Structure formats: structure tokens, C-alpha cells
Amino acid sequence: MEEKKNALITGGSKGIGRAISIELAMSGYHVMVNYHSDDDAANTTKEMIEEKGGSATLLKFNVANHDEVQQHLLPIFEEQKQGIEVLVNNAGIIRDNSIVWMSKDNWDDVIRTNLDAFFYVSKIVSKRMVKQKYGRIISIASTSGQAGMRGQVNYSASKGGIIAATKSLAIELASRKITANVVAPGFIDTEMVQHVDQEKVLPHIPMKRIGTPEEVAAVVGFLASAKSSYITGQVIAVNGGMYM
Numbered sequence: 001m002e003e004k005k006n007a008l009i010t011g012g013s014k015g016i017g018r019a020i021s022i023e024l025a026m027s028g029y030h031v032m033v034n035y036h037s038d039d040d041a042a043n044t045t046k047e048m049i050e051e052k053g054g055s056a057t058l059l060k061f062n063v064a065n066h067d068e069v070q071q072h073l074l075p076i077f078e079e080q081k082q083g084i085e086v087l088v089n090n091a092g093i094i095r096d097n098s099i100v101w102m103s104k105d106n107w108d109d110v111i112r113t114n115l116d117a118f119f120y121v122s123k124i125v126s127k128r129m130v131k132q133k134y135g136r137i138i139s140i141a142s143t144s145g146q147a148g149m150r151g152q153v154n155y156s157a158s159k160g161g162i163i164a165a166t167k168s169l170a171i172e173l174a175s176r177k178i179t180a181n182v183v184a185p186g187f188i189d190t191e192m193v194q195h196v197d198q199e200k201v202l203p204h205i206p207m208k209r210i211g212t213p214e215e216v217a218a219v220v221g222f223l224a225s226a227k228s229s230y231i232t233g234q235v236i237a238v239n240g241g242m243y244m
Helices: 013-025 039-051 066-079 105-131 154-175 200-204 213-225
Strands: 006-009 030-035 055-060 085-089 135-140 176-187 235-238
Touching: 013 030, 013 039, 013 055, 013 085, 013 213, 030 039, 039 055, 055 213, 066 105, 085 105, 085 213, 105 135, 105 154, 105 176, 135 154, 135 213, 154 176, 176 213, 213 235
Parallel strands: 006 030, 006 085, 030 055, 085 135, 135 176, 176 235
Antiparallel strands: none
């Protein structure tokens, strides 16, 4: 029996991360579901995957903490020498406010969780991918990283940084058959947009609706597959036409 390939999803226990975890599990990957603190959500995601016939491992650590990332991932990919075929950098938070009122903590927390974590995790995983001469790195950005949004100077900076960093990463890794791409969702039906007044948002979305986590996950599933082998350094928007 052929051994399952591995996929690591940061922030994979709920919302878009949960949908991605399920999508990749149903595509035949053993999914490593990273999460920070919500044990109930993580266990629910694992149960959902197993009920569908997939397999999952839960990895509880803070991707914004360099030491924790090293402590949890190095033993897997270097000491145990497990392969890692797909990395999805999905972990992210928002701390919205006008820059006039934005605290240093609001800025630091978002940059650390959204952008620093991209570097910490991608560095370890890409090193393993280079050795095996294959890999898919998919990072979740946002329309905010492409167009900018009022009250999201920190979030836009972090997601714009991911887009720029991924383009450089794609160039560095292309010769090793490793692709690096970005999926940029717009307004998606998750906890993160529950505070949004949809009556104000929908007029700006040509498709006149909020997207679903599964629609984002479907694009990630394609980018994780062999069918995407000639696509790298790209930003694929899933936003209903809100930004083109």
C-alpha cells in the first residue's frame, strides 16, 4: 500500500483552514492540522476528516513564535525525515483600527501571526522540499493585500508582504520542482467577517454574495495537485469579482 503524502495547514482547525484541511484529506493527503488554542475546534476538524475516511494529526503550537515552530516542526521534517508535499500558510488574525488609533500591539500581533509565521514555517518546510525536489507552497493572502482596506493598515501590510515574498520564493524554488502561489480570498463566510455589515459590502461585489470556505479550499486543492505543475508565483483571487 502506497504511503500517504503529507500536507501541513497552519491555522487549519476552523474557517477557511478547516475547509482546506478537509479538501486535502479528501484528495488523499494525510493532513497535519496546526492550531494555536481552540482544542474543541481542532478535534472537530479531525473528527470530520476521519468520518469522511481521511486521516489527520493535530499540531498545537503558535506559528508566530519562532521557538515553538522550531520545536514542533524540526523533529518531524529533519529528525524523523518525514516528507512534506504541501504547505498551506493559512494562519491569520485581524486587529482592525485606523492607524491613528492603532496600538503597537495591534501592529505587532498581526505582522507576527500573518507574516513572520509565513517565514518561520516556510523556511523549515522548503528546506525539506528542496531535499525531496518536490513541493507545493500555497499561502492565503487577502483582497486587502492587493487593494488595501480602510482600518487594515496592519492586515494589508501583512498580506501584501505574503504576496511579494511568495513571488521571490517561487523564483528561488522553481528549479527544484517546487511551486509557490497565493490564494487571495475576498469576503468569505467565516468568523473573521461576522462583524462586517453585508448590506454595505455586497454592492461592491459583482456576484452579490459572500463566498464560502469551500470555494477557497477548491482552489487550494488544485494548486496542491500535479495539475498545477506549471503555475508558480501567481495570485489567484477568490472574491466574486470584488477586485480584478
